[in-house]
Amino acid sequence: MHKEGHSPAASAARRRPRPLSPLREHLRDTFWFAPTAGLVGAAVLAMGVLELDNLVVRELREEGEYGEVESLIAIADDMKTIITTVGSAMLTFIGVVFSISLVALQMASGQFSPRVVRLYVRSRITKCTFAVFLATFLFALLVQASYEGNEDPRTVSTVPVFSSVMCVLMVLLSLGLFIAYVNSTLRLMRIxxxxxxxxxxxxxxxxxxxxxxxxxxxxxxxxxxxxxxxxxxxxxxxxxxxxxxxxxxxxxxxxxxxxxxxxxxxxxxxxxxxxxxxxxxxxxxxxxxxxxxxxxxxxxxxxxxxxxxxxxxxxxxxxxxxxxxxxxxxxxxxxxxxxxxxxxxxxxxxxxxxxxxxxxxxxxxxxxxxxxxxxxxxxxxxxxxxxxxxxxxxxxxxxxxxxxxxxxxxxxxxxxxxxxxxxxxxxxxxxxxxxxxxxxxxx
Missing domain, CATH: 3.90.1170.30 (Pyrimidine nucleoside phosphorylase-like, C-terminal domain)
Structure with a gap:
């Protein structure tokens, strides 16, 4: 039999506090942190992948593989149209996601309770979708800005091939997240x-x-x-x-x-x-x-x-x-x-x-x-x-x-x-x- 004050319940109650501060919960109640982190991550990723493109072109030039450089320039030119389209299309996607969110928030507030709106604000899939969409948009702009008018394989400094491929992969990720986002939003509109x-x-x-x-x-x-x-x-x-x-x-x-x-x-x-x-x-x-x-x-x-x-x-x-x-x-x-x-x-x-x-x-x-x-x-x-x-x-x-x-x-x-x-x-x-x-x- 346990002595008074040393029961299992008392021992569990008198516990040391978790070191984690409420900061994590406060960030989950905001809508700016995840998109901002996505934009910063996109900028860092673009810098890294563009540097990889520069390194590849530099090594090929040093080895005298100008034919390979010319092939990379041709591939990059073919993908330039895709990158340009992605830059404008992502803005439309962001507008669609934002509109769906507003409709969902209005329905939840009017039909359920104003207190449940925070479920939408805290939704991880919603924040992740916004963050990836904005990151893809910024990444596409940075890759598009890296294109050069110079197509001479002996003097060109940047051929954004790997950057273009990465941009396409981010678009595919955005499409997958968009499907998951619509499914999650429809579920949250059901009582x-x-x-x-x-x-x-x-x-x-x-x-x-x-x-x-x-x-x-x-x-x-x-x-x-x-x-x-x-x-x-x-x-x-x-x-x-x-x-x-x-x-x-x-x-x-x-x-x-x-x-x-x-x-x-x-x-x-x-x-x-x-x-x-x-x-x-x-x-x-x-x-x-x-x-x-x-x-x-x-x-x-x-x-x-x-x-x-x-x-x-x-x-x-x-x-x-x-x-x-x-x-x-x-x-x-x-x-x-x-x-x-x-x-x-x-x-x-x-x-x-x-x-x-x-x-x-x-x-x-x-x-x-x-x-x-x-x-x-x-x-x-x-x-x-x-x-x-x-x-x-x-x-x-x-x-x-x-x-x-x-x-x-x-x-x-x-x-x-x-x-x-x-x-x-x-x-x-x-x-x-x-x-x-x-x-x-x-x-």
Missing amino acids: SHVIDRITRESFRVLDRHGVADAGRPGLPEAGAEVRYRGRAGVLRDVHIARLVRAARRQGVVLRLIPRIGDFVVPGTPVLAVHGGAVAPPQRALRYTVSVGVERTFHQDLGFGLRQLSDIAQRALSAAVNDPTTAVQCLDRIVQILAAVSGRPLGALHHCDRKGAVRLVQDVPEWADLVDLGFAEIRGCAVGSPQVTRRLMAALEDLARLAPAERRAPLERHRTLLEQAVERTVREPADRDFALRPDRQGIG
């Missing part, structure tokens, strides 16, 4: 795939969080606070490794006061200092708190449930009236809640290299997650027996999976749903039908 992507992102966050401590550890009285000094916005994530280092050097324990996803304004206390009266210096806390205009999946445990709830509510609105989509969202909400039903929830404890707790970070409790998943959908589902039946089945399934001490929020939602249906539905037979558990809603 089932959007819901599946949100669920998979939620499980990645859950795996990244590890296991929280079942109860809050005893911390000494807070001796100081660190207030936020940046612009107002949503707390997206914190640089855990940097905060742990700052707390270790100061010999204190830091506690994150707001939760990930909270809106913070300048002057808001963001860190409480325990075990000391002096906070770490500001230079040690620079770039440790990231605030943006919207929530992200990186460290936000409840963001997936928030998106699924938004999609379900929009589907149940009078303008859309799509209860089947709401049932699909409930399926995934049950999947996520079932995964956390037996996990300790409360506070994450991040340790330094010696195993001492240096950062305490609150995560949503079980009741918070249940309310987030069911409360707003329950309020909109009263007039749709398909959704109320699925909701009853969901609450029953979770009650079987959850420990006894976690069944109270589920029973509360079940009681509130029954009361709402009784107030709204007049006929007893209709009430019984609406409250009969069914995992498919209505068949």
Whole structure:
């Protein structure tokens, strides 16, 4: 039997932070990095391949193989038309991809939820397609600019044969990526795939969080606070490794006061200092708190449930009236809640290299997650027996999976749903039908 404070759950919770900073996630939320990297890569590749062309021509001239040089000039002239066509055609392709993206974004925002637009922004295939298209366009321009009017094999300095072949290969890669991009975009325009992507992102966050401590550890009285000094916005994530280092050097324990996803304004206390009266210096806390205009999946445990709830509510609105989509969202909400039903929830404890707790970070409790998943959908589902039946089945399934001490929020939602249906539905037979558990809603 494990001693108190040394259980496997506690050991997993009090883990050292991953050294990877939130920079990778922030770059994934931008659309400029991949295309810029593609342009830089195209320029470097063009310089390297053109230098190879120069080296080949120079060696052939030194060996007196002027006939070979003349043959290369003929091949390059034949491919010049292709390179010129590629330069103009890639702009058209880029315009088509951009137009498809705008249509997909507009449909996703209008039909699903504005929160799911970030799935398109974070799409790797979309960014890769843009990057390769722009890289091919720039590469074609640089190769076209390397052509010389001189065709004398004794004096010509550059014959872009290998460069032209490389340009053709990049065009073939662009065509393949374009097919993959269209397929990926069409999938993201289907609600089932959007819901599946949100669920998979939620499980990645859950795996990244590890296991929280079942109860809050005893911390000494807070001796100081660190207030936020940046612009107002949503707390997206914190640089855990940097905060742990700052707390270790100061010999204190830091506690994150707001939760990930909270809106913070300048002057808001963001860190409480325990075990000391002096906070770490500001230079040690620079770039440790990231605030943006919207929530992200990186460290936000409840963001997936928030998106699924938004999609379900929009589907149940009078303008859309799509209860089947709401049932699909409930399926995934049950999947996520079932995964956390037996996990300790409360506070994450991040340790330094010696195993001492240096950062305490609150995560949503079980009741918070249940309310987030069911409360707003329950309020909109009263007039749709398909959704109320699925909701009853969901609450029953979770009650079987959850420990006894976690069944109270589920029973509360079940009681509130029954009361709402009784107030709204007049006929007893209709009430019984609406409250009969069914995992498919209505068949």
